[in-house]
Amino acid sequence: MNGYLLSVIGTILLSALLTAILPSGKTSAVIKAITKLACLLVIISPVFSYIQAETGTSNGNSSKNLSQSVIQTDESFITYYSEMRIQNAQVQLESEIKEKFGLDCRVVFTWKYDKENIRIIKLTVQPQTEISERQNSELYEYLTKNYCSEVVIE
Numbered sequence: 353m354n355g356y357l358l359s360v361i362g363t364i365l366l367s368a369l370l371t372a373i374l375p376s377g378k379t380s381a382v383i384k385a386i387t388k389l390a391c392l393l394v395i396i397s398p399v400f401s402y403i404q405a406e407t408g409t410s411n412g413n414s415s416k417n418l419s420q421s422v423i424q425t426d427e428s429f430i431t432y433y434s435e436m437r438i439q440n441a442q443v444q445l446e447s448e449i450k451e452k453f454g455l456d457c458r459v460v461f462t463w464k465y466d467k468e469n470i471r472i473i474k475l476t477v478q479p480q481t482e483i484s485e486r487q488n489s490e491l492y493e494y495l496t497k498n499y500c501s502e503v504v505i506e
Contacts, residue, residue, distance in 0.1 A: 356398065363394045434465050438472075449477070453491055456480040474502040 367387030374380045442459045449455050462474035475495055483491070488505055495503045 359397075360391075360394050363391050367391055430465065434463075434470050437470060438463055441472075445475075449491065452494070453487060455483060455487070455491070472499065472501045474504060475499055476504045476506065478506045 367390060370387055371380075371384050374383055438461050442461055445459045446457060449457055449459070457480055458478040460476040460478070461472050462476070463470055463472050465471075477491065477495070483505075492503055492505055
């Protein structure tokens with residue numbers, strides 16, 4: 353902003369100085385018109401810069417303008433949100449197992465966050481009571497089919 357104001361003030365002062373020291377005559381009118389045009393162009397130059405930035409024809413400066421408008425991610429927020437989402441999924445799966453199989457258990461997800469999504473790598477189910485071999489195999493089959501990850505029943 354300071355550079356813009358200095359260029360406007362400098363152009364106006366230069367044109368005022370030129371028109372003050374110019375002798376009257378035919379060339380005086382032409383030079384006055386040129387200085388008025390120069391002042392006008394300096395004043396409206398931000399409009400041209402804006403139009404170039406919007407159309408992307410700014411002689412290599414478009415990447416500079418683009419890099420300033422890119423949204424930076426907050427890694428700590430993403431990690432917190434991912435952890436909360438995993439905890440909610442664990443609680444939901446615990447209630448689903450209790451509802452379908454009648455088992456009280458604790459569920460632990462081993463997960464990782466890659467660029468766009470959360471991936472569950474391993475599902476660990478820790479039943480609170482002893483379960484039969486048939487329940488174990490049914491639970492294993494159900495979790496493997498619906499959650500597409502490694503399943504461990506302890």
